[in-house]
Amino acid sequence: MRVLVADHPLVAHKLTVLRDKNTTSPIFRLLTEELVTLLAYEATRDVRVEPVNIETPVTTTVGTGLRKPTPLVVPILRAGLGMLEGMTRLLPTAEVGFLGMERHEQTLEAITYAERLPDDLTGRQVYVLDPMLATGGTLREAIKFLFARGAADITCICLLAAPEGLQKLRDELEGKNVTIVLASIDEKLDENAYIVPGLGDAGDRLYGVVH
């Protein structure tokens, strides 16, 4: 497993505004998309390509095309949905599959309540979107699910991670072809397993409070 933290002043600046508790939902949604597009630039560095022959108005030349099978983007609902537009802006031909997952408030167990993904992911590059990697339980279950469908090359784009959750994933995914791309590794988890300093509940800040 590899971890990449984007090192760019615009990422740091947009993330700072996102963290601010006074930032409203519409701005939060906009900034989430912008941040994902910046992270997606890093995350797609190893997207599979092949040479293609094209004609320019002047001559013929060999360019670069995306290789089949088409990459699959998987937002983890709810909060990951806020990252989808930002990702498909950069990779418009990608297909999209969905995982609905909820972290139980008390047990912190990741519960999968919805799934709409291709049956066979053999040979597909998969890009998982979830803004928060806290205990790592949600991402671990999502990755397990994708491996079970045959995926072998998974890149997760998150905004924030807690060191505790990252370490858990590192231990479990050693030697696996999994990359985590992040805007920041924060300080720690608090007693409710929220990321500190964090940005609060990403799903609630994007879409409103459910409980």
Ligand SMILES: O=P(O)(O)OC[C@H]1O[C@H](OP(=O)(O)OP(=O)(O)O)[C@H](O)[C@@H]1O
């Ligand atoms: O690393 P973990 O400890 O598993 O926590 C992270 C998960 O918690 C949040 O989802 P939440 O359960 O709040 O669902 P939501 O996106 O619908 O708000 C977040 O979007 C991650 O999916």
Ligand SMILES: O=c1cc[nH]c(=O)[nH]1
């Ligand atoms: O800090 C956190 C932890 C889990 N889920 C969130 O949305 N935020």
Ligand SMILES: [Mg+2]
């Ligand atoms: Mg939530």
